[in-house]
Amino acid sequence: MQKELEILYIDDEVNNLVGFKANFRYRYTVHTAATTVEAQKILAAHPAIRVIFCDQRMPGELGVDFLNRIKKEFPRPVRILLTAYADMETVVEAVNKGHIFRFVRKPWQEEEIISSIEEANKFYITSSLLDIRNEELQRAYEELDKFAYSVSHDLRDPLTGVLSAIKLARGFDDIGRIHELLALMEGSVIRLDAYIDSLRDYYLLRRGELTLSDIDFVRLFEDIREFYKVYTQNNDVEFDIHVQQSQLFKSDKAVLQLILHNLLSNAFKYQRKDADNKCVSLSVSVANDFAIIEVRDTGIGIHSDYVRDIFKLFFRASDQAQGMGFGLYNVQNALLKLQGTIDVNSEPNKGTTFTVVIPNKSPILTKDSVN
Numbered sequence: 001m002q003k004e005l006e007i008l009y010i011d012d013e014v015n016n017l018v019g020f021k022a023n024f025r026y027r028y029t030v031h032t033a034a035t036t037v038e039a040q041k042i043l044a045a046h047p048a049i050r051v052i053f054c055d056q057r058m059p060g061e062l063g064v065d066f067l068n069r070i071k072k073e074f075p076r077p078v079r080i081l082l083t084a085y086a087d088m089e090t091v092v093e094a095v096n097k098g099h100i101f102r103f104v105r106k107p108w109q110e111e112e113i114i115s116s117i118e119e120a121n122k123f124y125i126t127s128s129l130l131d132i133r134n135e136e137l138q139r140a141y142e143e144l145d146k147f148a149y150s151v152s153h154d155l156r157d158p159l160t161g162v163l164s165a166i167k168l169a170r171g172f173d174d175i176g177r178i179h180e181l182l183a184l185m186e187g188s189v190i191r192l193d194a195y196i197d198s199l200r201d202y203y204l205l206r207r208g209e210l211t212l213s214d215i216d217f218v219r220l221f222e223d224i225r226e227f228y229k230v231y232t233q234n235n236d237v238e239f240d241i242h243v244q245q246s247q248l249f250k251s252d253k254a255v256l257q258l259i260l261h262n263l264l265s266n267a268f269k270y271q272r273k274d275a276d277n278k279c280v281s282l283s284v285s286v287a288n289d290f291a292i293i294e295v296r297d298t299g300i301g302i303h304s305d306y307v308r309d310i311f312k313l314f315f316r317a318s319d320q321a322q323g324m325g326f327g328l329y330n331v332q333n334a335l336l337k338l339q340g341t342i343d344v345n346s347e348p349n350k351g352t353t354f355t356v357v358i359p360n361k362s363p364i365l366t367k368d369s370v371n
Contacts, residue, residue: 005121006046010039010063010366011082014101016106020053024112028117028257032215035059036066043074050076051120053113055106056083064100071099076128078120082106085188182299210252210337212361217243217284224282231268236277243285249286250362255334260293262331263354267297272349293356302346308343318358 006029009020017032024030032040033045043049052091054063067079079099084106097318100118101123173176221241222243232239260282267280281296302310311332335342340358 005029005051005117006049007117008039008042008046008052008077009050009059010066011053011234012032012035012057012059016055020084020113024113027114036061036063037127039066040070041132042135043070043077045209050078050124051080052077052114053080053082053104056081067100076124076131078124080104080116080120082108114281116192174326194310210255210361212250213253215249215251215253215256215291217245217249219282219288220260221282224257224264225263228264228268232280235268235271237268237271237278237280240279240281242281244284245286245361247289248362249291249360251291251338251360254338256358260295260333260354262328263295266328267295267299267352270299272300273296289360291358291360293358294353295356296351296353298351301348301352302344303348304346306348307344307359311342315330 008031009017011017011032012034014034015032021030021032031042031049033042038052039052039054043052052067054067056063056204058066063081067081068222069368071079080099080102092304101120104112104116125266135213148249162185165185169181171179174255180181180313202251225239225241228239233239264280264282271278271280275298276297279298281294283296286292311328331342335356335358338358342357344352345353345355
């Protein structure tokens with residue numbers, strides 16, 4: 001029994017439609033149509049249909065012409081032609097023009113129909129997997145192409161800055177001017193180091209496996225507060241943290257930290273420079289086997305035209321701060337590994353809120369239940 005396997009049978013003879021459905025409705029999910037127009041509507045309404053049987057002698061349109069016409073709009077279903085006129089010319093035309101998988105004579109035999117369906121289903125599964133792999137390969141190729149270009153460009157840029165500063169420094173005797181050039185060189189090296197860190201994160205997310213451990217969000221967030229303490233003091237940004245954890249939570253701490261630091265780094269970097277009461281808030285609620293993390297800022301915000309693109313590799317929506325376009329891309333890949341989701345709510349010149357939902361990797365246990 002393969003009731004989940006959906007079949008479409010097209011025939012202008014009502015008795016044939018009734019007979020087909022009566023024979024196979026307990027084995028498969030069967031849709032029937034008396035015209036090609038009706039058949040096309042059924043295909044549109046039922047995208048899971050895998051096999052199409054169509055009579056060659058349909059009124060107004062030959063079966064082979066119909067199957068040829070729909071192959072662009074519905075490329076996945078496997079097409080089988082039925083006819084009582086089994087001349088070689090029809091067979092050749094059906095195969096060449098309509099990309100017909102198989103040719104079955106009428107009146108059909110139940111065993112032949114079942115055999116046709118089983119073979120067609122195997123072909124459907126194989127070709128569908130191949131299509132998916134081809135799509136994945138194309139995306140990987142495009143990503144690799146952009147990656148190779150960006151790496152060569154973004155690695156060369158800070159190195160060029162260092163080399164230019166060295167050349168200038170050779171012509172100066174004034175120690176003050178040399179110190180200025182050293183500061184420029186330091187900035188370039190810091191950018192290069194940050195870029196290498198981003199590359200490392202990218203590689204680990206693509207290749208690494210999860211290492212699960214118990215997550216204490218109070219301790220984790222306090223460590224994060226200490227990490228940003230100097231920045232918040234020097235840039236007059238308030239950093240609010242709130243934790244509500246009612247159950248034990250298991251996840252990969254390194255991947256979780258990567259997500260938080262990328263979101264928080266952007267929240268601090270893209271504050272409005274002339275704004276009063278600058279603020280970044282970080283909160284988490286752990287309950288019902290999920291952690292809901294919110295990172296909110298009072299920054300420059302993201303224009304609605306860019307919201308869909310911010311998670312793309314190398315995309316940058318603003319030039320206010322230096323960056324390589326890895327951060328949010330790495331966040332998205334990290335969430336894929338954790339089977340989590342992220343939602344963005346932003347308004348230009350008012351701020352941005354990222355809401356992250358991550359499932360617990362261990363059974364539900366409250367803190368009280370283990371004490």
